[in-house]
Amino acid sequence: MYLIPAPAKLEEREGSFLLSCETYLTVDPACSWKVNRQADLFNEEVKKILGYGAMLTRGCAQAGDIVIRQDDSAAPQSYVLDIAEDSITLTGEEAGLWYGMQTLRQILEQNGAILPCLHIEDAPDLPNRGYYFDCTRGRIPTMDWLKKLVDRMAYYKLNQLQLYIEHTYLFRGMTELWRDDTPLTAAEIMELDRYCLERGVELVPSLSSFGHLYKLLSTREYAHLCELEDSEKQPFSVRGRMAHHTINPADPESLVLIKKMIGEFMELFSSRQFNFCADETFDLGRGKSRALVEEKGKDHVYIGYIRELARFLIENGRRPMFWGDIIWGFPEMIKEMPEETICLNWGYLWNQREDETRWMYEAGAVQYCCPGCCSWNELVPLNWNAYNNIMRMCNYARKYNAIGVLNTDWGDYLHVCHPDFTAVGMIYGAAFSWNGNIPEYEEINRQISRLEYHDPTERLLEIVAKIPENTAFEWHSVCGYWEMKRGLEEFKEDYTKMIREELNLFDDVDEKNARLQNIEKELYGQIVRLESDRKGRVLPYAVAVKGIRLLNEAGKVAVAEDFGCTFTTMPDRWALAKELETWLYYYKEIYRSVSRESELRRIEDLVCWYGDFLRGKAKQ
Structure with missing residues (x-):
């Protein structure tokens, strides 16, 4: 079981607690009404996880309840969580109770209604995060x-x-x-x-x-x-x-x-x-x-x-x-x-x-x-x-x-x-x-794959980690070349130097693009393994990977034309222009799903310029 952030102290114990549809979530009368509202928010998440929530109430707890108790003498942002066979008790300072609820959420997501008995004492190293x-x-x-x-x-x-x-x-x-x-x-x-x-x-x-x-x-x-x-x-x-x-x-x-x-x-x-x-x-x-x-x-x-x-x-x-x-x-x-x-x-x-x-x-x-x-x-x-x-x-x-x-x-x-x-x-x-x-890099990525992406294989971020190393035409170079060729003079010398210093990234560009095609397939293959509420998180990665590959190909044309580079194979420029413009359509769909228009038009202008450049008709 993974908990992010890791608690300061966790002690596993024998036994389990059953959170049934009859279980009460009891907020102690000493709790603030903010805690009461947050207990309601927590219970909404319980419903999403289990298909039902606990019976939320405020008052004196009984055996078998999940109990939330506020202790204003506790250290700031601290909490103690006890899961026993006959009760769950969460005690802490006001902010700490909210953090304890998040820990309990993560335990629920990984164990369902039968929760392992344990004892957690927790507080953050830094007060502002x-x-x-x-x-x-x-x-x-x-x-x-x-x-x-x-x-x-x-x-x-x-x-x-x-x-x-x-x-x-x-x-x-x-x-x-x-x-x-x-x-x-x-x-x-x-x-x-x-x-x-x-x-x-x-x-x-x-x-x-x-x-x-x-x-x-x-x-x-x-x-x-x-x-x-x-x-x-x-x-x-x-x-x-x-x-x-x-x-x-x-x-x-x-x-x-x-x-x-x-x-x-x-x-x-x-x-x-x-x-x-x-x-x-x-x-x-x-x-x-x-x-x-x-x-x-x-x-x-x-x-x-x-x-x-x-x-x-x-x-x-x-x-x-x-x-x-x-x-x-x-x-x-x-x-x-x-x-x-x-x-x-x-x-x-x-x-x-x-x-x-x-x-x-x-x-x-x-x-x-x-x-x-x-x-x-x-x-x-x-x-x-x-x-x-x-x-x-x-x-x-x-x-x-x-x-x-x-x-x-x-x-x-x-x-x-x-x-x-x-x-x-x-x-x-x-x-x-x-x-x-x-934790080590690979370990925290496994944990995030499981908790954030609901990936039972814990491999999603392992796949994602392979993407950046296969970039040949860096995004700042994509932008810099676009500005240079359109006649923006102020940074022309800097852009030229930057692209020239990164020409070595094109040394194995064809191998990079082959790897990117495989990574794209791996990402699509991973979708079926994710839980239904996380499947939509993979498509943006797959579209981004295709964008990197197509821009790598456009970069070959750019550095061959202006920096004297030669390659074993060159793309069909007109076909590549159409691929880029098709990619732009899907990129914009994904962009608009989470963002307002804002400056999307500038990305659109950039990609359309590359389409015209590949066809030999780019505007200066």
Whole structure:
């Protein structure tokens, strides 16, 4: 039997408990009404698992009951679960009771109505265990998918969700910002906030406020606040949207605008925290703020601006958070920030070093460690990289007394990756931030295959693990070549260098494509083995695998034409164009099943461009 996260202490005992249709689920009168509601939610899941639920009541327990008792003297988020032959008793602090219910759910899913007797004592290593999802760079999920995400987070005992927003919220009166998008509305955010609250998840607002303001600073109304001139005249670029568009801190209007946006946004959330981001301010001091930076220094200009935002949030009863990548260059200046401020210390390499975490610890920062699911720039996430990155960052969090882990899922380069794929990385983060006893990569993948995908063979993620190593034409190169050939000059040299450095990936491209065809068949073959409620999780993988193979073939044409590569076999260009366009149809169907239109049109434009390129008629 698998439990994710693994409990701190588990003792197996003799005997079993029968959960029949006559069993009562009794909530002790000392429990809060939040616990009562969560017991109801738990019982709804019991009905899905067994076909019937327990008899939910509130009052004094009797023999044979499942009993939930709240103990406010217990350690925060802790619980004790006892399964005996004549009763099940769950005791703990309010939040801990919810986590105990998730453990009991997992036991039920694997054992049915006859539960093994056992004793569990459990509590998390880290109090804040979050997930960060990019809702800006190409993909805005449907409300239905967001609620399923919250359900999944709750199942694995995560307690914080942040959605990254630049321009994808419908700010009042700022119509240029969202007029060509499908933004989240105030009503939707408040609805999601309520949904999160019932399920033990804090929905923390996250809004870009300094760097990464592509859409805001490309509007005619606010382009004058951009650090660089003529930002509204720049053509769209998947790299340019991230490389530029820093707001000018030397203009007092910048703070006025950002405070107004924060003020509108923060009122939609019950959370008393706010992440104002302030990361990757690449252009700071390169344009309109150059004189100010030369006078005061870039570090002081940066700190002065974000300190004003932090103070504004504190004045409004919120605890500020910001990304730590800029302050790494001058960590001692964390002391210039209000002491409540949380530094979100990120790092995404598989072999991520601990230096930045140590620097911020030594400087006295209150910090989260923030790893990543390694899904950006990929059709299928790099799960091995994610495993190693998340494991390291969770361990650094323990070593340097961080107060939390915020596991990130970014959408760089059009968020092409299906969002369900990053459930794997999300679960790594949930497991490793709760319990420092971390299973081996293959073992945790077997456990996730069983618990998350209901795969009795426990092989699904073993198959998925073979996908990324067979990529020849990396997604960032697919995008870069598209932009180069369309005449976008700014990053042409960088894209050319990047593709040239990755030409070795094409050395065995035909063998890779043969393996991808076999992997696609394996995935389709696995569907019959999964339980009925999980069968639909496989098709997106199969479609992604076919996309990688077809783009590998298109890449052969591209690097042969522009980089002088030769191959034993070359595709029929017209036939390949038709295959790609057929693939696009199914990709869009899957995309729309979980996401709004958002920027799907850009992926569509890219694939259609490759179709024209293969036919020799691509537009420049």
